[in-house]
Amino acid sequence: GESVGLHLPTLSVQEGDNSIINCAYSNSASDYFIWYKQESGKGPQFIIDIRSNMDKRQGQRVTVLLNKTVKHLSLQIAATQPGDSAVYFCAENRWETPLVFGKGTRLSVIA
Amino acid sequence: DTAVSQTPKYLVTQMGNDKSIKCEQNLGHDTMYWYKQDSKKFLKIMFSYNNKELIINETVPNRFSPKSPDKAHLNLHINSLELGDSAVYFCASSQELLRTRASYGYTFGSGTRLTVV
Numbered sequence: 001g002e003s004v005g006l007h008l009p010t011l012s013v014q015e016g017d018n019s020i021i022n023c024a025y026s027n028s029a030s031d032y033f034i035w036y037k038q039e040s041g042k043g044p045q046f047i048i049d050i051r052s053n054m055d056k057r058q059g060q061r062v063t064v065l066l067n068k069t070v071k072h073l074s075l076q077i078a079a080t081q082p083g084d085s086a087v088y089f090c091a092e093n094r095w096e097t098p099l100v101f102g103k104g105t106r107l108s109v110i111a
Numbered sequence: 112d113t114a115v116s117q118t119p120k121y122l123v124t125q126m127g128n129d130k131s132i133k134c135e136q137n138l139g140h141d142t143m144y145w146y147k148q149d150s151k152k153f154l155k156i157m158f159s160y161n162n163k164e165l166i167i168n169e170t171v172p173n174r175f176s177p178k179s180p181d182k183a184h185l186n187l188h189i190n191s192l193e194l195g196d197s198a199v200y201f202c203a204s205s206q207e208l209l210r211t212r213a214s215y216g217y218t219f220g221s222g223t224r225l226t227v228v
Contacts, residue, residue, distance in 0.1 A: 041222075043203070043221050046216045049216060087152055098144060098167060101146075101155075104152045
């Protein structure tokens with residue numbers, strides 16, 4: 001399930017199920033988006049990116065969907081594995097500005 | 112060989128002290144950044160340097176002073192540390208000036224956890 005408020009939103013999924021992590025971005029001028037994965041004690045790591053001229057992009061077991069109309073981004077992870085447990089961030093970018101990160105969602109995989 | 116390395120990994124210090132965090136990247140990138148991650152995991156840009164020149168300073172107190180001796184290094188010096196400075200500080204680099212045309216975004220270091228007591 002999900003919990004929000006003072007704590008980081010958490011998504012708990014069973015191993016083998018698909019995960020969907022959502023993100024609302026803030027700036028309609030942003031035209032490049034990245035999903036990052038941050039494991040405990042490590043820095044964020046690139047997962048997948050998408051440019052604003054695309055609605056969908058697929059990688060290995062991951063898919064990113066972009067809905068510019070409602071400024072929404074989602075990350076789908078197929079057949080979630082214990083190694084997918086981490087905090088996931090979306091980040092948005094527009095020309096000549098640094099990456100701006102969203103709030104993060106903790107994915108917890110139940111074996 | 113670590114792409115972006117930060118030292119130290121952990122730093123515990125008393126209020127009022129001055130401390131430095133070092134960052135080095137061996138990727139040949141032109142741009143480096145400092146991000147601060149608070150206890151709620153929120154990541155916020157602090158500084159950006161391109162070829163040793165300061166490009167962005169995002170409303171960071173003057174107690175924080177970044178220094179880039181060459182484009183492979185970006186150090187962060189903090190004066191008169193306060194309790195609110197406790198956080199994890201991440202260094203990152205990217206190939207081009209701010210705009211991540213390369214398809215892998217920024218490369219981050221593993222972070223420095225600063226605890227001010």
